[in-house]
Amino acid sequence: MARRTKARAGAAAGAGAGARAGATPERIVGAAVRLFAAKGFDATTVQEVVDAASVTKGALYHYFGSKDDLLFEIYRSLIGRQMADLDRIVAARLDAATTVRRILVSLVETTAESVDETAVFVREMHRLNADRMTSFRAERRRYHETFRSVVEQAQEAGEFSSAVPADTAVLIALGVVNQLPTWYRPDGPKSPTQLGAEIADFILAGLRP
Amino acid sequence: MARRTKARAGAAAGAGAGARAGATPERIVGAAVRLFAAKGFDATTVQEVVDAASVTKGALYHYFGSKDDLLFEIYRSLIGRQMADLDRIVAARLDAATTVRRILVSLVETTAESVDETAVFVREMHRLNADRMTSFRAERRRYHETFRSVVEQAQEAGEFSSAVPADTAVLIALGVVNQLPTWYRPDGPKSPTQLGAEIADFILAGLRP
DNA sequence: AGGGGCATACCGACTGGTCGGTACCTGGGG
DNA sequence: CCCCAGGTACCGACCAGTCGGTATGCCCCT
CATH class of the missing domain: 1.10.10.60 (Homeodomain-like)
Incomplete structure (x- = not known):
């Protein structure tokens, strides 16, 4: 190799x-x-x-x-966009519910307009070589941690219920988004924004104290 | 081809x-x-x-x-097990909350003990040829519809909140499970049953009226 | 002004190796 | 003795990547 x-x-x-x-x-x-x-x-x-x-x-x-470089280029640009969105939203320092809502809506929107990228990403990320896999995992971990700490802090402040671990909530939220390419159709009845809102509603309902 | x-x-x-x-x-x-x-x-x-x-x-x-037949055999046995579990649980005709909880716990358990099968399945299902893809979609649709109608009926009966469409709730629930192979580790701190319970708690919290 | 030197952008025939699949063989149990 | 699970040698197709070559600027020196 x-x-x-x-x-x-x-x-x-x-x-x-x-x-x-x-x-x-x-x-x-x-x-x-x-x-x-x-x-x-x-x-x-x-x-x-x-x-x-x-x-x-x-x-x-x-x-x-190489052909692999092509694949990596796809990942890089997608992850870059997503991380930038996340950082921007968190930096605004709004209340937890609004932050979570914005993260999810923005994530669903980006994912919907890059379904192909996301599908490739989800399916083929295991082909990354060791170096790239490491740097990719670091990015994903950062995304996950950032999101989780928003939830966790809100739980400690009593804004969100602690019934479910923050980890699990984040895993569920990101799970839907990554599966989105398998069922989302651009010509479907719901717009990405609407879908994002529904998903956010559901996740926030699960976190309601 | x-x-x-x-x-x-x-x-x-x-x-x-x-x-x-x-x-x-x-x-x-x-x-x-x-x-x-x-x-x-x-x-x-x-x-x-x-x-x-x-x-x-x-x-x-x-x-x-052929090599493809091998792949199809993997799908068939996995889907078979999952559908059987679902049918068994729904046939018991328990209250909606218990039914949903059992579906999710059982699904997480099966998925956890067949991580490899699920990972292959999620990543490679697009390689199915037209015929097999059709029959696969039919099965998945049946799973989805069965699950959805449990939620929908409970919503109509007022047992679950109707704030979020039943469709979306099911998509979220199945989304986590399909993503499970990317983060689940058999030697991790949480047992499959525990994980299933946490996921069920969260989903049910989101559906609470 | 002009031209030589060099870099960038791109072309497409070719190759070395790999891989799915097949044709044919064999040994042992009923 | 024959049948079938399983073994083995091989084939033809295909594909990522290479490489020698061309065309088109651009810049600097005179």
Whole structure:
């Protein structure tokens, strides 16, 4: 395993003059996400990715060191967005109920608009190599801990019931969201915001003292 | 794609006289589950499966028509067990709260003792071919509907709050369980029964009128 | 102003290795 | 003696990644 990983690439955008409509690296990642979500990482060939992105293998390997790098790029951008949202919400220092509600609504919204990314993520994260797996776990742990401490502090302050461990509540909340790609349909009757609100209602009802 | 699929095999068990300690087909499926859970379906070679099961390719293809059949066998037995549990619990016709509690505890217990199967299932179900996907969806739908109608009837009877749609409550409950393989560790501090109880408490708290 | 030197972006035929599946063989119990 | 669980050698397809090459700027020196 452990290939060389050119390490350059990433989102080296168009640079030059007027960034063209579809910058090549972004087109490649976009096609990859769609295909990986539809058929799985291993079942998708590099050739299919480049065909879907209307580029050639040369272009792909010019920007990405390996097929795995493509996968990692998908994770990085998704986790980045989610962590940023979480930090922003927690930093606002609102009351616990509002904070929990905002976290869940925002999470459901992001997940809904990135169903493919999330589906790939949930299904294929175990393919990360040791290094990346470690850094990924650290991020996820941070997300989990941040969320948990919001719940825990509210429990200590008596704002939330302590009947159920904060851990369990967080696990339940994040569980739904990660499963969302299996049942969510963009053309379904409920908007992501509505869904997020319903989920938040339920979780908050479970935490009511 | 679409290979021929011999269609024989399945769980042709030991049949004959005294089922030996490790009947060959069971050993093969057991090894496959472990490997698929650890490395993913595509990343696991048939050779690895037969080595782990201490048999040869000839034996594997004697009992199973293809690598995909192996995967399907795993799904079938897991879904079978879960549906049987659900039917048994609902047939007892206890009050809604007890029924929901029993469903969740039993589901968490089964899932915990079949973490590998569940992990494979969640990650690889999209590889099912059209026919099998259809029959699988039908089963899942039946599970979902049965569970939902328990909640819905209790809501109509005023036993449960109607603040949140029954659908959403069920989705949340099943969401945690499917995510369980990502965080559950058999040697962790909480027993499956305890975990199931905590999850049930939380869900029931959310449904309290 | 112009041109040489160099970097970036991309092309696509090719390869070395791997893997699912098959054809054929064998030994022992009924 | 025959049948079937199980063994073994092999095949054909496929695929990630490579590599030599081209085209198109951009910058600096004169």
